[in-house]
Amino acid sequence: MAGHPVRFRTRFAPSPTGPLHLGHAYSAILAHDMARAAGGEFLLRMEDTDLERCRPEWEALIVEDLSWLGLRWDGPVLRQSDRIDSYNRRLEPLAHRGLLYPCSCTRADIRAALSAPQEGVAFSVYPGTCRGRAMQTRAAGDALRLDLAAAFDALASADLRFQETGPAHAGPHRIDRATALRQIGDVVLSRKGEDIVAYFLASAFDDADQGITHVIRGEDLFDFTPVQVILQHLFGLPTPVYHHHRLIRDEAGKRLAKRDDARALQKYRAEGMTPAGIRAMVGL
Ligand code: GLU
Numbered sequence: 001m002a003g004h005p006v007r008f009r010t011r012f013a014p015s016p017t018g019p020l021h022l023g024h025a026y027s028a029i030l031a032h033d034m035a036r037a038a039g040g041e042f043l044l045r046m047e048d049t050d051l052e053r054c055r056p057e058w059e060a061l062i063v064e065d066l067s068w069l070g071l072r073w074d075g076p077v078l079r080q081s082d083r084i085d086s087y088n089r090r091l092e093p094l095a096h097r098g099l100l101y102p103c104s105c106t107r108a109d110i111r112a113a114l115s116a117p118q119e120g121v122a123f124s125v126y127p128g129t130c131r132g133r134a135m136q137t138r139a140a141g142d143a144l145r146l147d148l149a150a151a152f153d154a155l156a157s158a159d160l161r162f163q164e165t166g167p168a169h170a171g172p173h174r175i176d177r178a179t180a181l182r183q184i185g186d187v188v189l190s191r192k193g194e195d196i197v198a199y200f201l202a203s204a205f206d207d208a209d210q211g212i213t214h215v216i217r218g219e220d221l222f223d224f225t226p227v228q229v230i231l232q233h234l235f236g237l238p239t240p241v242y243h244h245h246r247l248i249r250d251e252a253g254k255r256l257a258k259r260d261d262a263r264a265l266q267k268y269r270a271e272g273m274t275p276a277g278i279r280a281m282v283g284l
Contacts, residue, residue: 008040010214012066012073013203015047016058019264020065023218023248026282030245031216032071033284043210044073048081049202065265069275078210080202087197087205088190091144094234095135099154100189102138103130103145125185138192145186151230152177158233160226166244168219175226184227204228208237219244248282 012028014020020028035042044066048054063077080087094100105126131147138144160175190197207215207228222244232239250263261267268278 006041006211006213008035008038008213009043009211010035010040010216011043011045011207011210011212012071013045013047013206013217014062015050015053015199016055016062017050017053018058019261019266020062021261021263021265022268022278022282023263025065025069025265025278026248026284027216027218027245028066028071029069029279029282029284032073034214034216034243040213041074042071043075043078043212045078045206045210046080047199047203048079049084049196049199051081051196054081061266065269068269069265069278078206080206083202083206084197087202090205090235091189091197091201094146095144097154099147099150099234100135100144101131101133101147101186102135102142103133103188104139104142105129125183126187128186131186140192143188143191145188146231148181148184148186148230151234152180155230155233160229160233162225162229162239163241164222164225164244165214165241166219166222167246169222169244173225175229180226180230183223187227200224200228201231204231204237205235207240208232208235212240214241214243216243216245218247220247 010031012031014024014028032042034040044063046054046059046062048059066073091100103126126145130145162173162175164170164173187200188198189201206212222242225242225244229239231237265278
């Protein structure tokens with residue numbers, strides 16, 4: 001008989017662009033506790049593909065904060081910045097299959113599309129200006145977009161679905177072509193010259209490479225799941241189970257973000273708060 005495959009392996013995947021706040025603590029503790037309760041594994045991954053905003057000092061502080069919270073992760077920390085060439089190489093077969101096209105639309109448009117989402121900002125659906133351009137016309141600075149309609153044609157016989165266990169969207173979800181074309185469109189996957197790849201692409205590759213069986217993350221990322229499932233099918237990768245959890249908000253109902261340094265874990269630590277106190281504050 002083959003060895004025992006891991007039944008439950010999850011990860012916490014912060015972007016080291018600022019200090020961890022209470023919302024991150026909730027996400028990390030929840031993923032950690034669910035993994036331990038299932039007798040599974042909990043991994044740590046640094047999603048540091050945005051080289052302009054990520055800093056080694058934030059990464060060091062993340063490791064310090066998580067350790068202080070009492071969380072232990074299995075295996076070494078995976079760093080996406082070490083893997084950008086490999087992500088780009090893995091895109092090449094999609095270009096050969098006619099599923100990508102170069103796009104010269106503005107830098108700001110593309111940058112906004114590449115970075116991790118902010119609350120209230122879903123995909124801005126690309127109008128298709130550059131669709132149909134041949135790969136050979138790709139110039140320095142051009143982005144690569146997925147031709148989503150062509151991708152659906154290529155996946156005509158695929159069963160595009162995922163299982164969600166989070167409270168807000170629990171149940172099976174099927175990805176429908178018309179809805180995806182309307183809501184997602186031709187997303188940017190990478191940008192030449194700056195060596196950057198879309199967050200949801202790197203994350204989909206890493207979840208597969210790390211054998212993640214359960215993705216546990218904030219509800220703000222729910223809308224990215226369909227595009228990740230489409231990519232998994234295009235690259236022949238497995239689809240994990242998804243669990244999108246509630247977001248931690250302040251008294252005014254505003255989501256806590258990294259910019260709210262007032263809620264940084266570091267600050268609570270300095271004020272003498274205990275890890276048990278943090279768990280209680282986020283309701284765990
Ligand atoms: N790196 C993303 C963030 O900081 C999380 C990605 C994920 O968990 O899939 O919001």
